[in-house]
Amino acid sequence: MSVATPVVGPVLVIGAGLIGASIGLALTRANVEVWLQDVDADQVETAVAMGxxxxxxxxxxxxxxxxxxxxxxxxxxxxxxxxxxxLEFPTSVITDVTSVKNNILKQAIEGGADAVRLVGGHPMAGREVSGAAAARKDLFDDRLWIVTTSPDSSSEAQSVVEQLALTCGAIPVRMTVAEHDQAVALVSHAPQIVSSALAAQLVAAQEQHIAVAGQGLRDMTRIAASDSALWVDILSENAGPVAEVMGGVVAELQEVLRALQELAHGDHEHAEILDAILRAGAEGKARIPGRHGNAEIPFSQVAVLIEDKPGELARLFVAAGDASINLEDVRIEHVLGKPSGLVELSVRPEVAEALITALVSRDFDVKGIA
Known part of the structure; x- marks a missing residue:
């Protein structure tokens, strides 16, 4: 990566929703002057009030x-x-944060945008809620920020956008436009469709069936709560690469369906098909990078049952902190019909027993380790 040109500002952010307002917060944190513009005056007012x-x-x-x-x-x-x-600002570097690049940048240049100063950008961060009120100054911290390169954009403009990402706390990564659209189709756009399709099965499901839902279903459907109008836009603009990925997903699911239908009729030889797909899934999951882009580390999960009342979760975190144990991840699952919650604390295997000892000494109900 070339040496980046410092962001001196001012920076004009057009669109003061979740991402735009979060960029504003991250830049003002670094003492960069930020101007905000949006067709929705309420979004600007909210973002300004947040700083x-x-x-x-x-x-x-x-x-x-x-x-x-x-x-x-x-x-x-x-x-x-x-x-x-x-056209309005003929000397400014222009970038965007949309999750699709090829069609949008091509249309922008056809509409008069200066290709030399235009550099695509895509921070790989977000939330399942939208609007300025959901913005966070740390949204991009330690997250990848893809900077799309083209033969037309200048190295100076690319460097400025990379420094923008760094100033927001992100890690800039260069990709071509085609590489970007293919990558996000696989790791972002297709997962949204799969999550939404699964969650859609719950619409007509019996209430008693949904009542026993656990963390697995919540994990799979979390992003299904995302803004549908925004996702129609995204999927429409990246339809080709997404269709290619979904073709592979559908082919796998068709194999699963046929195997299940045969198993339902007593043909147990088809269990091998399920086994092959499940094993391939585990192999693919292992390729997903862990924290900071490193290889994913298998963690131990320590399960703790806590009362569902104010202060209990904080007390749990304090106990771990006092024992100098870093919590890598936390999951909370409410217990059906009881005022309590099961908390799964992910830690490095070598400190799991020390965590259990620390929690038991604080009278926590430790249920076990996995």
């Missing part, structure tokens, strides 16, 4: 051109906004 910047208005004394313009609007509007921003 994400100040409103940008024409003829308001903000006469100097922004160093960077970040377009953080829904995909269907992004190309037009990129084009207009490039």
């Amino acid at each position: 994400a910047g100040r409103p940008y208005m024409l003829n308001s004394g903000q006469s100097n051109a922004p160093q960077i313009i970040v377009v953080a609007v829904p995909p269907r509007f992004a190309a037009g906004v990129l084009s207009r921003a490039s």
